[in-house]
Structure formats: C-alpha cells, structure tokens
Amino acid sequence: MAESQNDTYSTRCLSMNELQLPLMVLSGFLPTGNLLEELIHISNEVFSMEKIPFVQVKNISTMVRRIKILTSLFEEIQETSSNAVLPPSVILCLAELSSVIQKVKLLVESCKEGSSLWNLMQTELISNRFHALMKEMDKALDILPLRLLNVTVDTKEQVELLRKQAKRADLFIDEREIQKREEILKLMATNGDRKSKNKGLIDFERVKESFNSIGLRSSLDYEEEISKLKTEAEKQAGTGGLIAISNINSLVSLISLSKTAILEEEHLMIKKKLKQPASMSIRPEQSSLCYSVVPNIPDEFRCPISLDLIRDPVIVASGHTYDRNSIAQWINSGHHTCPKSGQRLIHMALIPNYALKSLIHQWCQENNIPLTEPTLSPSDSESSSSKIKKCDKVIDYISAIKTATDAVKMTAEFLVGKLATGSPGIQRQAAYELRLLAKSGMDNRRIIAESGAIPFLMTLLGSRDPRIQENAVTALLNLSIHKNNKILIMSAGAIDSLVEVLQSGKTVEARENAAAAIFSLSVIDEYKVIIGARTRAIPALVGLLGNGTTTGKRDAAIALFNLAVYDANRPSIVLAGAVSLLIDLLMDDKAGITDDALAVLALVLGCNEGLQALRKNRILVPLLVDLLRFGSSKGKDHSLTLLQGLCKDSGEEIAGKLLMNPRSIPSLQSLAADGSLRARRKADALLRLLNRCCSQSQ
Numbered sequence: 001m002a003e004s005q006n007d008t009y010s011t012r013c014l015s016m017n018e019l020q021l022p023l024m025v026l027s028g029f030l031p032t033g034n035l036l037e038e039l040i041h042i043s044n045e046v047f048s049m050e051k052i053p054f055v056q057v058k059n060i061s062t063m064v065r066r067i068k069i070l071t072s073l074f075e076e077i078q079e080t081s082s083n084a085v086l087p088p089s090v091i092l093c094l095a096e097l098s099s100v101i102q103k104v105k106l107l108v109e110s111c112k113e114g115s116s117l118w119n120l121m122q123t124e125l126i127s128n129r130f131h132a133l134m135k136e137m138d139k140a141l142d143i144l145p146l147r148l149l150n151v152t153v154d155t156k157e158q159v160e161l162l163r164k165q166a167k168r169a170d171l172f173i174d175e176r177e178i179q180k181r182e183e184i185l186k187l188m189a190t191n192g193d194r195k196s197k198n199k200g201l202i203d204f205e206r207v208k209e210s211f212n213s214i215g216l217r218s219s220l221d222y223e224e225e226i227s228k229l230k231t232e233a234e235k236q237a238g239t240g241g242l243i244a245i246s247n248i249n250s251l252v253s254l255i256s257l258s259k260t261a262i263l264e265e266e267h268l269m270i271k272k273k274l275k276q277p278a279s280m281s282i283r284p285e286q287s288s289l290c291y292s293v294v295p296n297i298p299d300e301f302r303c304p305i306s307l308d309l310i311r312d313p314v315i316v317a318s319g320h321t322y323d324r325n326s327i328a329q330w331i332n333s334g335h336h337t338c339p340k341s342g343q344r345l346i347h348m349a350l351i352p353n354y355a356l357k358s359l360i361h362q363w364c365q366e367n368n369i370p371l372t373e374p375t376l377s378p379s380d381s382e383s384s385s386s387k388i389k390k391c392d393k394v395i396d397y398i399s400a401i402k403t404a405t406d407a408v409k410m411t412a413e414f415l416v417g418k419l420a421t422g423s424p425g426i427q428r429q430a431a432y433e434l435r436l437l438a439k440s441g442m443d444n445r446r447i448i449a450e451s452g453a454i455p456f457l458m459t460l461l462g463s464r465d466p467r468i469q470e471n472a473v474t475a476l477l478n479l480s481i482h483k484n485n486k487i488l489i490m491s492a493g494a495i496d497s498l499v500e501v502l503q504s505g506k507t508v509e510a511r512e513n514a515a516a517a518i519f520s521l522s523v524i525d526e527y528k529v530i531i532g533a534r535t536r537a538i539p540a541l542v543g544l545l546g547n548g549t550t551t552g553k554r555d556a557a558i559a560l561f562n563l564a565v566y567d568a569n570r571p572s573i574v575l576a577g578a579v580s581l582l583i584d585l586l587m588d589d590k591a592g593i594t595d596d597a598l599a600v601l602a603l604v605l606g607c608n609e610g611l612q613a614l615r616k617n618r619i620l621v622p623l624l625v626d627l628l629r630f631g632s633s634k635g636k637d638h639s640l641t642l643l644q645g646l647c648k649d650s651g652e653e654i655a656g657k658l659l660m661n662p663r664s665i666p667s668l669q670s671l672a673a674d675g676s677l678r679a680r681r682k683a684d685a686l687l688r689l690l691n692r693c694c695s696q697s698q
Contacts, residue, residue, distance in 0.1 A: 035094055036078045042101050043071040046108060055119040055214065056111050058174055059130040063104055066137070066165070069158050070097065072681060073151065080150045087148045096140035104133055115228035116214040117184065117251050123177045131171040138166035152685060183210050187254060207258045220341070222255050229255070301360050304340045305330060309369070313357050314350035318343045321353050408444055411437065412451035419456040424465055431460060431471035438478035445482040454479065454488050461497040466506035473501050474513045480520040490527055495534055502540040512552035515544050519559035528562060532569035542576040545585075550592060553585065557596040564603035573600070574609040579617070586623050594631065598638035605645045615646060621657045628667040633676060640671070640682040647689055655693040665690075 046067050074094075077086070086094075107129055111119055119126060141163045146156050187207055211217075216225055229252050236244040303310045303323035312324040318338035322330075327350065330339055337344050363369075415437075418430035434453055438445050453475070460472035476494065479485045498514045505511035518537065521527050531537050541563075544556040560578060563569045582597040604610030614620060620642075627639040646654040658664045668690075671683035 035091065035098065036074055039074045039094060039098050039101065040071060040078070042098065042105055043067050043074065046101065046105050047071075055116055055177065056123075056126055056130065056174070058172055059127060060108055060111065062172075063108075063130060063133070066162055067101055067104065068677075069162050070101075072677060073155055073159055075678070076151045076155055076681065077149060087145065089143065089145050090148060093140055093144040096143070097137070100133055100136045100140055103136070107133065113228075115225060115232050116216065117225060117255075118229060118232050118248065120177060120181050120184065120214060121247065121251075123181060124173055127171060127173045131169070134166055134169045138163070138169070141166060152681070152688075154684065155681075180210060180213055184251075184254075207254070211255075211258065216255075222258065226252055226255055298363070300356075301363065309364075310356070310360060313353040313360070315353050316350065317345040317348075321356060324350060408437070408447050409451065412448045412453065416448075416451045416453045416456060419453065419460065424463075424468065427460065427463075428465060428468045428471065431457065431468055431475055435471050435475040435478060438475055442482055445479050445485055449479055449482065449485045449488055454485070454492055454494075458492055458494050458497055461494075461501055464506075466510070469501065469505065470507050470510040470513070473498070473505070473510050473517065477513045477517040477520065480517055486521055486524060486527070490521060490530065495521070495531055495537065499534055499537050499540050502544065503536060508549060508552070511544060512548060512555055515541060515548075515552060515555040515559055519555055519562060522559060522562040525566070528566040528569065532563050532566060532572060538563065538569065538572045538578075539576045542573070542578045542581065545578060546581045554593045554596060557582070557585070557593050557600055561596065561600045561603065564600055567606065570604045570607040571609045574604055574607065574613050579604065579610065579613040583617055583620055583623065586627070594627070595634045595638065598627070598631075598635055598642070602638045602641045602645075605642060611645065614642070615654060621646075621654060622661065625658070625661050625664045625667060628671060629663065633679075636671065636675065637679055637682070640679060640686060644682060644686050644689070647686065647693070652693060655690055659690055659694060 046064055077090075077094075107126070111126065141159070144159070146159060149156075183206070187210065211222075216222055229248050233245050233248045233252075236248065297309050301309055303326050304320065305322060305326040308323065308326075310321070310323045313321050314324045314327060315321050316327060316338055318341050320338055320340045322339070327339075331348055336348075412434070415430045415434050418426050419434075422430060434448060434457070438448050457472045457476050457479075460468050461476075463469045463472070476489060476498075480489055495518075498517055501510055502514040502518065503511075505514060518531060518541070522531055538560070541556045541559050544552050545560070548556060560573055564573055579601065582601050585597040586594055601610075601614065605614060624639040624643055627635050631639060643654075643658065647658065665687075668683045668687050671679050672687060673680070675683060
C-alpha cells in the first residue's frame with residue numbers, strides 16, 4: 001500500500017516538474033551544471049559557519065550534519081552524471097533542496113552575526129524556524145527518486161536514513177539556553193530595581209558567568225554586543241515592536257553596567273603587567289579626575305589603561321586612543337602590543353588625537369572639572385620623555401602615510417610623465433619606482449592605473465633594455481592584483497605583449513613574472529577564453545613549465561590550471577606537450593609543485609586528447625599509487641580522480657595494471673577506511689570498479 005502511494009506521489013511530482021522545468025532552465029538552473037555547482041557551493045558556505053558555539057548549537061550542528069550527507073550526494077551526482085541529462089523529477093528535488101539550504105544559510109548567518117543575547121531571548125522562535133526548515137527538507141527528500149540516480153549503495157542508504165530522520169524530527173528547544181535566558185532575565189530585573197528607589201545590588205560575578213556562557217568575555221565583546229543590540233532595536237522600531245525595544249534597552253543597560261566592571265578588571269591586569277601596585281594608579285594630584293570621584297565620565301573619554309579621564313589623547317598604530325602618560329609607560333616597560341586589542345604595534349609613534357582632546361576640554365568646562373597637563377614622576381621622566389621625543393619625530397611622517405592619497409597620486413602622475421618622455425635611464429628608474437609603489441596597497445594600484453600608467457608600461461614590455469622590460473612586466477603584475485586593473489590591462493591588449501615576454505623575455509625574472517601576470521588575469525572566466533585563443537600563450541606557458549626555475553614552473557602550472565578550467569583550452573594544453581612535463585614534475589621533489597601538477601592533469605583528463613595521452617604514459621599508474629600512500633591530502637584526492645577516470649570507459653588495461661601493482665589495493669583500502677569523506681567515497685568507488693574488472697576477466 002505504501003509503495004503504491006509513493007508511486008502515485010512520484011508520478012504527481014513528475015508531472016509538476018515537467019511544467020516547472022522550462023521556468024527552471026530560464027532562471028539559470030541547468031541539469032548537470034549550475035544547479036549542482038550552486039548546491040555544492042551553498043552547502044560549503046554552511047560548513048564554514050558550522051562552529052557557532054553559543055546559541056542554537058544543537059539545531060545548527062544537526063542541520064549542518066544533514067547537509068554534509070546531502071553534499072556527498074550532490075558531488076556524486078555531479079561526477080556520475082557529467083555527460084548525462086538528469087530526469088526532470090531529480091531536477092525538481094535538487095531545486096527544492098537548493099532553496100532549503102539557502103534558507104538554512106541565511107538563518108545560521110542570522111544566529112552568527114546577530115546579537116547573542118537577543119537570539120537567546122528568541123530561543124523558541126528560532127528553534128521553530130529550524131524545525132520548519134527540517135520539514136521542508138523532508139518534503140524535498142520525499143520526492144527524490146533515488147532509483148533514477150547512478151550513485152553508490154552507501155550514498156543511497158545514507159539518504160534513506162536521512163529521510164527517516166527528517167520525518168521523525170521533532171521541535172528541539174535547548175533547555176540549557178532556556179536556563180541561561182532565565183538567569184539573564186533575573187539580572188535584568190535586579191538592574192531595574194537598582195535604578196529604582198529600592199536599589200537592588202547586582203552580583204557581577206553572576207553577570208560575568210552568564211555572559212561568558214554566550215561568548216561575551218571582554219570589553220570589546222561587550223561593545224560589539226551593544227552595537228548589535230542597537231541595530232536590532234532599529235529593526236524593531238521599523239516594525240512597531242515597542243515591547244521588544246524596551247527589552248533590548250534593558251539588555252543594553254545591563255551590558256553597559258557590566259562593561260565598567262570588566263574594564264576595572266582589565267585595568268588591574270595591565271597594572272600587574274606593568275609591575276605597578278594598583279594603589280599607585282591614582283596619584284594625589286589626579287584625585288579630582290579619578291573614576292571614584294567623577295563617576296560619570298563617558299567611556300570614550302577614559303584611558304583603557306588607567307581608567308582615568310584622558311588629558312593628552314594619543315593614537316597608537318592599532319588605532320586605539322590612550323592617555324600619553326599611560327601608554328608611554330606601557331611601551332617603556334618593554335611591551336610592543338596594544339593593551340586593549342592585543343594587536344602587535346607596527347610602530348611606536350604616538351599620534352595626537354586633537355579631535356578627542358577638543359571634546360574632552362569642552363566636556364570638562366561644561367562639568368566644572370579641572371584639566372591639568374600630565375606630570376611624570378621623577379623616576380619616569382627621563383626615560384618617558386626621551387621615548388616620547390623619539391616618537392614625536394616620526395608623527396608627521398606617520399600622519400603623512402595615513403593621509404597619502406594625494407601624495408601617491410602626484411607621485412604616480414610624475415612617474416608616468418617620466419615613462420612617456422624620459423630617456424631610457426629615466427624610464428628604467430620610473431618603471432622601478434612604479435613597480436615598488438604598486439607592490440603593496442590596493443589604493444596605490446588603483447591610483448597608478450588611474451594616472452594612465454598601464455599603456456606606457458605595455459610599451460616598455462618591448463624595450464631592449466633588460467631592466468626596463470623586467471620592471472615594466474613586474475609593475476603590470478602588481479597592478480593586475482586589483483580587479484578593475486585586470487579589465488584595464490586586458491582592454492589595452494596586453495596579452496600579446498605578455499606572451500612575447502613569456503617566450504623571449506630578456507631575463508628569467510621577466511619571463512616568470514609574465515607567466516604570473518597571465519595567471520593573475522586568467523582568474524576572470526571570460527579572460528580564460530581570450531588567453532586560450534592566443535595560439536602562442538599555452539605553448540609559452542608549457543615551455544616555462546619545462547625550462548623555468550622552481551618559481552617559474554609553479555607560476556606556469558597555476559596559470560595552466562586556470563586556463564584548463566575552460567573546457568576548450570584542455571586539448572591545446574595536451575597538444576603543447578604539457579602532460580609528459582607534468583608527469584615528470586610529479587617525480588621532482590625539488591620542484592615542490594606535485595599538487596599543482598596533479599590538479600592540471602585531473603582537469604585535462606576531461607578531454608579525449610588528455611585521456612589518451614595519460615593512458616599511454618607507462619610510469620603514471622605506479623606514480624599515482626605511490627602518491628596514494630605518501631602524497632598530501634590534496635595529492636591523494638587528485639590521484640584518486642585520475643585513477644578513477646583512467647579506469648572508466650574502456651580502461652581495462654589501466655585497471656589491469658592497477659590490479660597487478662601489489663601496493664594499489666592496500667592503499668585504496670586504507671583510504672576507504674581512514675581518508676577524508678571525499679577520498680573514502682572515491683577509493684570505495686574505485687575498489688568496486690576494480691572488483692568488477694577482476695570478475696569480468698575471470
């Protein structure tokens with residue numbers, strides 16, 4: 001009876017799918033292309049957000065585990081159906097699953113990026129959303145016709161188990177999160193009493209413990225949480241949630257109060273690091289400015305080290321502001337990190353924060369608080385003042401660096417002018433300066449391109465001066481890292497010039513940097529087509545693969561990999577002789593590009609020319625068997641892909657060689673048992689394929 005109902009249901013879904021299929025095709029979903037790639041991509045994005053340690057832990061981990069199982073199914077369908085059109089009923093189910101996984105991704109992102117406290121308050125609501133998505137997944141899996149798919153028995157069993165679990169899935173609300181919420185609600189109530197005439201007392205140890213349990217452990221965490229709560233309050237204001245806004249404001253009040261206690265604790269820790277007794281943190285002459293006497297100092301006016309009102313605000317390399325006296329003592333005691341963020345300081349300059357100083361002066365005048373200049377103790381005065389003077393000498397330089405956009409623009413325009421009209425010696429120096437200027441900083445690369453440097457650098461690629469040519473091609477390489485500059489370089493027709501340098505550049509570095517520039521440009525899909533259409537480009541890269549240095553071979557291999565992603569380029573790579581060179585590099589430990597060479601071979605395997613060239617090579621199979629044992633994780637995965645492809649479709653000879661190799665079966669069995677999820681699946685499939693070949697031969 002159940003089978004009859006399922007058949008009827010599948011027939012109904014099939015007819016629905018036949019109606020919806022044209023719409024799906026029009027929207028960009030292709031049977032074996034975009035839809036499966038999109039599913040795998042979205043699933044991997046969900047995996048990257050798996051570790052959400054504080055809210056909805058069980059629901060998120062359960063959903064991610066189930067999506068992982070489905071990803072194995074998607075990948076296997078993609079591999080086994082690469083040249084076939086999937087049945088309409090399968091496409092409908094995959095489209096439904098794509099929609100569900102996209103919703104899961106958005107919900108997990110909401111839990112991750114939103115306020116932890118507010119998510120805790122909304123535990124039931126969020127749990128219901130996860131449960132609803134689980135039911136949607138159940139409906140999608142219910143119409144999946146596994147019998148029409150060419151997937152392994154293990155995968156079918158996993159999906160069937162997933163179906164049963166989805167059907168039995170009940171709404172899950174974590175009791176521990178409910179307890180955490182109740183505890184925080186009690187603390188909110190106590191905070192409300194504190195503000196009233198009754199003035200209840202808050203146990204900050206309990207507050208800290210509760211906040212720690214949801215990931216709030218430092219003053220920075222508290223600041224970020226307050227910002228997220230304020231953002232949530234704005235959303236609620238737009239929907240008329242007055243009660244929600246009131247609750248959010250209560251949470252902000254509790255966090256702000258707790259933040260002060262955390263700051264005091266951090267202050268004591270910093271004082272211990274400075275080996276300074278806490279009792280010395282307040283000097284008699286500063287008592288009028290002390291936190292205990294002036295309790296209403298805004299947080300942004302306090303020094304994170306002393307917790308006193310900042311009198312001489314300075315900015316350190318991390319961007320945080322401190323009182324000059326306090327941070328100078330910190331630096332003089334041998335510390336090279338920012339006390340607040342822990343970030344290592346790239347320089348020790350102290351840049352005056354004039355804007356904050358003006359605001360502090362204004363606040364002090366309005367509140368009748370005297371503000372005296374800092375005075376150093378005799379023991380500190382000599383070392384601190386000398387350190388401050390040394391730092392002051394570079395303040396102007398550092399400030400200029402931070403606001404150097406105009407200066408970079410003027411410099412770039414000046415150097416471009418020298419490229420255009422200078423003598424060869426001046427051109428050589430100008431190209432070298434642009435090469436250095438473009439080496440770091442996306443803004444620098446953008447400004448140099450906007451100054452018109454690219455056409456002149458292209459002209460210099462044909463220079464007879466080896467240094468001019470080398471500097472020009474390296475400058476173009478550095479500029480190409482900026483995405484918009486790739487468009488400008490391609491629009492200027494630089495490919496032919498770069499290929500010319502790659503083939504017959506006057507220095508080794510020029511040839512290798514030309515290959516690196518081609519690799520950088522080929523990152524964009526449409527440029528893979530344009531570069532591959534140049535008859536000399538791929539042979540030139542293959543030539544560098546055979547004759548270049550270690551760096552040059554790696555650049556050439558990565559560029560060939562990028563180009564091989566486009567199917568039409570693969571036969572050209574094979575015809576240029578890349579296969580034998582890549583196989584030779586598998587044996588060259590000094591080259592250090594085994595994984596890159598395997599990745600290119602795995603791609604060219606997808607064309608008939610590549611398949612035949614790989615099957616003819618006599619040493620490839622033993623090499624791949626050795627890599628199954630001693631290769632990296634990526635190397636093992638690529639080796640399995642190659643062996644699987646070589647043995648399929650009239651690959652009996654390769655399968656025979658594999659069976660005759662005494663190390664192949666143990667290596668495959670080891671990977672099938674202990675390898676990664678992807679490696680286990682591929683090794684298991686290859687073992688079954690070899691078993692069939694063995695049975696047929698017998």
